[in-house]
Amino acid sequence: MATNKVLRMDNVGIVVESLDEAVSFFTEIGLKLEGRATIEGEWAGRVTGLGTQNVEVAMMITPDGHSRLELSQFITPPVIEDHRTAPVNALGYLRVMFTVENVDELVSRLIRHGAQLVGEVVNYENIYKLCYIRAKDGLLIGLAEQLNAGSAK
Known part of the structure; x- marks a missing residue:
């Protein structure tokens, strides 16, 4: 019997329209190039x-x-499909969630970068503040602020 196992998840891949704009956007969230x-x-x-x-x-x-x-960012072959405006319940749709320090402040900054709040920022049982934003290029991003470090898993 095989004993192979997953060691770690290396990355999540997203195809973007403009690599420079995507790098700028995710840098604003707090990732580093x-x-x-x-x-x-x-x-x-x-x-x-x-x-x-x-x-x-x-x-x-x-x-x-x-x-x-x-x-x-694909130069060749050209991109053939665009799922960026699909709703979050579309089959195979990709959403990335980030835990952040201050969701309200970050949402304000990302809106200045052209992002839109999808619904609203909600408090989930005083454990997390959660929201979805859509980046200027349409990517769906989840943001979560942990409110009570002792309650979350």
Whole structure:
């Protein structure tokens, strides 16, 4: 019987329209740019199944160093679908959630960057303040502020 097991989750990948704008947005949230690179060639297409490709990638890292967000802007092949305006209950839809220190202050700053509050900031049982925002380019991002450190798991 196999004993392979997951060791960690390395990153979540998001395809973006503008890599520079996405890096700026996630920097505003508090992530740091770990590096940028161009990934191209037939070998990369063998991994993704897309054939020869040219993709600009930026790796963003959370302040604790445990989580990464890989932002990709495809040069070739062109993007063929756009799910950014799908509601949160759409099958296969991606949403990334970040724990932050002051959700109200961060939402105010992100709105100045063109983001929109999807619903409202809510208090969940005095454990978290939660909200969803949609970045200027349509990405759905969740924000959570832990209110009572002893109550959350």
